[in-house]
Ligand SMILES: Nc1ncnc2c1ncn2[C@@H]1O[C@H](COP(=O)(O)OP(=O)(O)OP(=O)(O)O)[C@@H](O)[C@H]1O
């Protein structure tokens with residue numbers, strides 16, 4: 001799929017990303033988000049480098065989706081900064097990110113039209129061809145002409161990811177892309193994520209699925225109650241997490257901040 | 264007093280025989296109202312979309328004014344257009360009073376706020392759903408509006424049909440600015456009003472039946488549009 005895209009865009013076939021200013025590391029410094037006196041993100045600082053796939057984990061309401069929105073520039077933090085290669089995000093940097101939302105929005109159009117919508121700078125025929133090869137890679141060719149919102153949940157999720165990949169992003173932010181998917185669809189999504197990574201994209205993925213995190217993570221960001229509990233290489237995280245919150249999470253214990261833990 | 268049965272018979276006869284006067288009146292009605300609705304869509308749809316998408320000072324007031332203009336009384340619109348177009352009015356030199364063009368202008372003024380207000384509502388709902396995607400893709404307002412107009416096409420068509428239904432059935436505006444001149448500016452509603460008072464009940468009733476049929480047809484189109492939208496999950 002990425003090859004097809006590159007041909008369509010006349011970009012370098014190796015995705016050398018020539019001419020693109022550097023955007024790594026991505027450094028979040030002291031990110032704080034408040035709402036109605038609640039601290040939704042509390043002084044979160046982390047640095048993301050280009051290569052490793054970062055998996056963000058944590059209980060419901062920990063602030064995972066919010067952190068992705070802040071990184072993507074959709075939510076301005078009340079305090080703190082996000083820098084890309086040492087500079088604040090500008091339009092060029094921002095356009096090189098793509099995000100797949102927890103509840104993806106598909107346009108009221110065919111699956112193919114959803115892809116074509118984000119393909120700019122090509123003539124009509126080239127866009128159709130590029131969209132078709134992207135759909136093929138997402139195994140969605142058979143529903144190319146179907147209304148996007150008529151697809152099954154798994155197909156919709158794959159379409160949303162394919163549309164994000166069509167943007168040829170340097171950073172791909174995925175918010176629970178496999179929630180509600182069966183194992184086969186999950187596998188298909190993971191293959192798409194792999195191919196994006198092979199194509200040179202930095203992956204930041206939120207998941208509750210520990211198995212998926214083990215399969216995909218190179219490093220793990222663990223959030224709990226709006227705080228960064230830890231940011232650890234994956235092998236170390238799964239062997240022996242540093243934080244009590246993560247240890248409880250991995251052991252299947254429910255950790256209620258300020259309350260009694262249940263086993 | 265003529266008996267009702269024979270009036271209905273004569274009316275049906277007029278409709279069935281393809282009476283040229285009857286059909287000239289129907290065609291003029293359709294020409295005036297369809298043109299007015301077209302103008303209303305060209306202005307009202309982008310206006311409604313802009314009000315739904317753009318954030319600017321005074322937007323709330325603009326929406327309130329628009330919503331209150333949805334129900335403008337046709338006779339008042341007719342009066343205002345009359346004052347503008349009458350010989351002593353600011354646009355009197357155009358000589359448009361008592362022409363179909365004047366009727367189109369009056370009906371366009373009548374339906375534009377209705378179409379714009381309905382469009383604004385449905386576009387605002389859709390925008391709420393698409394906003395996050397738009398912001399993620401960093402789309403400018405023009406691209407957002409174009410997307411919303413296209414993806415909202417079913418409910419916007421319904422808005423246009425509502426405008427059509429309002430304009431085809433109104434009599435107050437067209438009778439003031441058109442003058443109900445035979446063979447020139449007589450449309451269905453003005454003819455019904457005039458012929459009823461003159462006592463030519465079959466012609467009035469024939470037109471009345473056509474008018475009701477048109478409004479049933481419009482409602483059927485709205486229903487089938489909604490059904491299509493549902494089927495395509497576009498609703
Ligand atoms: N725009 C917002 N305004 C106010 N509160 C918000 C906003 N977005 C998120 N929150 C709150 O911030 C907290 C964290 O939300 P977030 O969606 O980031 O959680 P999450 O870690 O993604 O949880 P889940 O696993 O359920 O998806 C929640 O308590 C939520 O109510």
Ligand SMILES: [Mg+2]
Pocket residue numbers: 064065066102175
């Ligand atoms: Mg979330």
